[in-house]
Amino acid sequence: MVSVDHDLEKYKVDGYIPSKTISPKSPESLADLLRIASENRWNVIPFGFGNMMNIGSIPNGYDIALDLNQIPKYIQHNSEDLTVTCSSNTSFGELNLKLQEKQQWLPFDSPLINDQSVGGLLACNLPGSLNACFGYIRDYVIGMKTATPFGQITKSGGTVVKNVTGFDLTRLHIGALGTLGIITEASFKIIPLPERQIYLRIDNENTNALIDLSSLLNSILQSFGVAELLIDSLGVASIYMTCIGTEKVVNEKLLEIKTILFDHEIDLTLNEIAEKEWLNIQDFGWVNEDDFVLGRINCLPTDTIKILQQINRIVADNKKERIDTLTNSKRGVIKYKINPDNIEDTIQIIENIRDKVKKHSGYTVIENSGTFDKNKLNIWGDIPESFPLMRKLKSEFDPVNILNSGRFIGGI
Amino acid sequence: MVNSSLIKELKKIVGDDYVMHHPDELLVFQYDGSTDKALPDVVVFPKSSEDISSIVKIANRYDQYIIPRGAGTGLSGGAVPMYGGIELVLTRMNSILSIDVENRLALVEPGVVNLDLSKYVASMGLFYAPDPSSQISCTIGGNIAENSGGPHCLKYGVTTNHVLACEIVTENGDIIWLGDKFRNVPGYDLLGGFVGSEGMMGIATKIIVNLLPIPQSVKTHLASFATIDQASFAVSSVISSGLIPSAIEMMDKLTIEAVENVVKCGYPDTAGAVLLIELDGSNEEVSEQSKQIMDICNSLECQDISVAASIEERNALWRGRKGALGALGSLAPNYFLVDGVVPRTKLPETLKTISKISEKIDLPIANVFHAGDGNLHPCILFDEQEPGMAEKVLGAGGEILQACVDVGGTLTGEHGVGFEKKEFMYKIFSNSDLDQMLRLKSSFAPNGRLNPGKVFPGGPKCFDMGNYNTFRS
Structure with missing residues (x-):
């Protein structure tokens, strides 16, 4: 029903190594294991492909790593x-x-x-x-x-x-x-599957121009695409875009974009890029993830650029830490990646950002804390007013608190 | 019999005019749109979240059930007070509180009528996508309770896809917000669990919904087929071709006859079935897709396919569809509307089974439904004055639902389980599955005071089921 893996190191989570690794061979044996874990109050951490284990707060304990990869796939x-x-x-x-x-x-x-x-x-x-x-x-x-x-x-x-x-x-x-x-x-x-999907990039050192342009492009693309604005730690900006739809729609949107760029007061070049480069942008903060602290802000789309400009001011004020941002004004998301040289500075920057975001009624979470000491970070940010209901829900579904205990919001 | 001091306390909160408790005043509140009925003990019309919070606290003190109700258009008995109690009618809370055009958000009260919101924001170039057939009278609060859909949910999804946040009053009278003005807020998606919980987990008192831009172009096609089989095959062909129309609605011969008797919207009387296929989007997109729809239907030997040439023609086609249920009254004194879902490829097979059931019970069954997402609405036509008819019809409804389940479908696509289908839940779910749902309910409303006796098999408290209480200390 199960196999036991003794290579425990690869199941490490936030520095914790499990006492045991178990690989159930079927959903039923997985369920049985969870029942036994509940009866014995063992802390269990489920382990899929293991690429996202940096998410969440520090676990309350780690008795068993449940490797789910031996369950038949279909x-x-x-x-x-x-x-x-x-x-x-x-x-x-x-x-x-x-x-x-x-x-x-x-x-x-x-x-x-x-x-x-x-x-x-x-x-x-x-x-x-x-x-x-x-x-x-x-x-x-x-x-x-x-x-x-x-x-x-x-x-x-x-x-x-x-x-x-x-x-x-x-x-x-x-x-x-x-x-x-x-x-x-x-x-x-x-x-x-859409008939066509293209990927585009615009680079320019005039960051402010690209900030405005990214919002404009998002409104032009409507539901047929999206633009992400990347500003790296040296202040160099790029817009990455994808446009999706029928051949005709994509060609029309492309023409609209080219017209905008042609009429723009600064010289802007549009590059068609490979899907891989677009996916690299999606992986922002998740490649070489141990080196970074990755935060995500969710806010109203109309507040996105205001918050980004406030972050840029925080970055400008802090000369030591290197910060990259990836901003999507269409869906109200900003990701920021800090390469932490100095612990105190990094914490201060995160708190400053959190403070600004809060004033716009947004949320900040730390998606990936790398090797940074999570004890020093507020991973989930402020807890929502519905938190007591969340806690009740957890106690109904996992009454003895064995599943990923302590890693979710508010220490759930 | 309701305690007179309870009435006095309720009147103190909402005013004398907004509490009803005389037996003849209560009669109208024993129904919703289903066949179930039961009298409340008292009906209250609150005006604010604070009113509701106070009423809930009073109900707790007097050990009364609370049954929230919008316009009472539900079709599964969800708003029927099966065990009496205080019926909380939310129609006075009908204000559109604010619109954020740039972020395409609306903050509304639960008693706002669904269509009124779309009308209100139309001049801003926006609309609210969920469009139940009852949208001219049903309320957004009721839509949230039932997670309502409608013809256009094929493209746009159901209510849960458009609600971002709700202020709710909980079973103990607390007022809290679930969700926020944007997605992906940290923590459990409590709002996702709340929408569709049929008034058993709390009362939505303010709601933030997402609005969509009105599409640049809309084309509505009327395709007629000799048989319902051919029409069903056309539905599968359209879906598998990669097109996602905003709606694909089907009406069979019996429904066409009824609609033409009453609404007279120009459906062809020679057809065995008609499809309304609507496309929306950019001008280019819609005209390109319209050609594809024409090609598909013509290749399947449809009798005729035409496109509404004006808004008036389009409205006439939809008037026929939306008036179809009412028009069935021209064929029989009563109808029993069933709501089931099947995989789209199983439509022909399931419609044949429904036809056999119709022959077996010797009663006509009209079919008018959301074919694009496999959501069937067979209407059994009957006369309730005939002895034994109610049992016969309910039995046939059960057989139809079983037929849906047998081909991998489910019990309800948009009407909810309510009281009507709760005993059918075991056709789909095990005790363990229901136990998990009860755990969700219990985390919001552990005492079972809100809308008792719905969704779960058994009595008002539902606590006799399954493994519930396992590991509870």
């Missing part, structure tokens, strides 16, 4: 119904390749998208640029199975695209970091 693609069901340990990259054989896809581009398991992708729920055009991961999940600390495999939703039968538990598990149960299977509604 993909059931119902192309005519535009749905797919797969095991949670399926590689998302492989899943999307399979869908693309039938000219369909799931329009997700979270960080490290092709190197995540489906379960990991759902549990972490990190946003990507394409959210601005196609909606969020949770909008595509139509059903789910989870292993619970009670030793059961339970399901919610189903495999049809429209369904209000019973309460929607799938949304609770998405972004819950595996603290309510371990996802074993997910069903998605999928969409047709």
Whole structure:
């Protein structure tokens, strides 16, 4: 039913090494293990592909690493119904390749998208640029199975695209970091692959001009694309864009963009780039991740540029730390990456940013703290007023608190 | 019988005019749009979140159930007070509080009528996407409780995809916000769990919804087919071709007959079934996709396909679809509307099964439904005056739902489980599955005071089920 792996080092989380690693061979044996862990109050950390383990606060304990990779993998693609069901340990990259054989896809581009398991992708729920055009991961999940600390495999939703039968538990598990149960299977509604997708880049040292331009491009692209503004630690700015749709729509948008650039007061060059370069931008803060602290701000789209300019002032005031930002004014997201030379300075910068964001009623979380001491950071930021309900929910779903204990918001 | 001091306290909160408790005043509040009925003990019309909070606290003191209600258009008995109690009618809370055009957000009260919001923001170039058939009267609060859909949810999704935040009053009377003005706020997606919880986890008192830009172009096609099989095949062909129309609606011969009797919108009387296929988006996108729709339907030997040439023509086509249920009254005194979902490829097979059920019970069944997402609405036509008819019709409804489940479908696509379908939940879910849903409910409303007796099989408290309480100390 299970195998035990003695190579414990590779399951390290925030410096903690588990007492034991267990690899269940089926969802049922996974559920059994969770029941036994509950009875014995063992702290369990689920481990998929292991690329996102820096997310979250320091665990309360780490008795068992649950390696989910030996559970049989499957993909059931119902192309005519535009749905797919797969095991949670399926590689998302492989899943999307399979869908693309039938000219369909799931329009997700979270960080490290092709190197995540489906379960990991759902549990972490990190946003990507394409959210601005196609909606969020949770909008595509139509059903789910989870292993619970009670030793059961339970399901919610189903495999049809429209369904209000019973309460929607799938949304609770998405972004819950595996603290309510371990996802074993997910069903998605999928969409047709667009006829064409192009990737573009504009570079210029006039950062202020590119800040304004990125907002303008986002409004021109409408729902057919999105622009991300990268400002590196030397103050050099680039706009990365993708445009998606029919051949005709993409050509029209391209023409509009070229016209804007042609009429612009400064000389701007538009470069077509490879998909890989676009995906590298999505991986912002997740490559060589041990070297950085990566924060994410969520705010109203209309506040995005105001907050970015405040961050730029904080950066200008601080001469020591190197800070890169990636800004999407369409979806109200700013990511900032600090290369921490000095602990106190880094903490001060994060607190300053948090302070500014709070004034705009936004949120800041630390997505990836690298090797930085998490004890010194407020990973999840301010807790929302609904936190008491979150705590109750956790106590209902995981009463003895074995699942990823301490790693979620407010120490859940 | 309600305690007179309770009435007095309720009147003190909302005023004498907004508390009803005389038996004849209560009669109208025993119904929603379903066949279920039960009288409340008292009906209260609050005006604010604070009113509701006070009422809930009073209900706790007097050990009364609270049953939230919007316009009462629900079709699953969700707003019917099956075990009596205080019916909380939210229609006075009907203000559109603010619109943020740049961020495309609306802050509304729960009693705002769905269509009123779209009308209000139309001049700003915006609309609210969820469009239940009852949108001229149903409320946004009710839509949240049932996670309502509508014809255009094929492209735009259901209510949960458009709600960003809710202020709710909890079972103990606390007022809290779930969600925020933007997605991906830290913590559990409590709002995602709350939407569609049928009034059992709290009462939504303020709501922030996402608005969409009105599309540049809309084209509505009317395609007629000799048989319902051919029309179903056309639906599968459109979907699998890679097109996502904003709506694909189907009406069978019986429905066409009823619609033409009453609404007279020009549906062809020679057709075995018609499809309304609507596209929206940019001018170029829509005209390109329209050609594709024409090609697909023509290749499948449709009898005729035409495009509405004006807004008036488009409105006439939709008037027929939206008036179809009412028009069925011209064929029989009563109808029983079933809401089930099947995978889209299983439409032909399921429609054949429904036809067999119709023959078996010797009652006509009209089909008018959201074909694009496999959401069936068979309407069993009958006369309730005939003895034994209610049992016969309910039995046939159960058989139809079983047929949906047998092909991988589900019990409800947009009407909710309510009281009507709660005993069917075991067709889909195990005790363990329901136990998890109860845990969600219990984290919000552990005492079962809000809208009791809905969704879960069993009595008002639902605590006799499954493994609930395992590991609870």
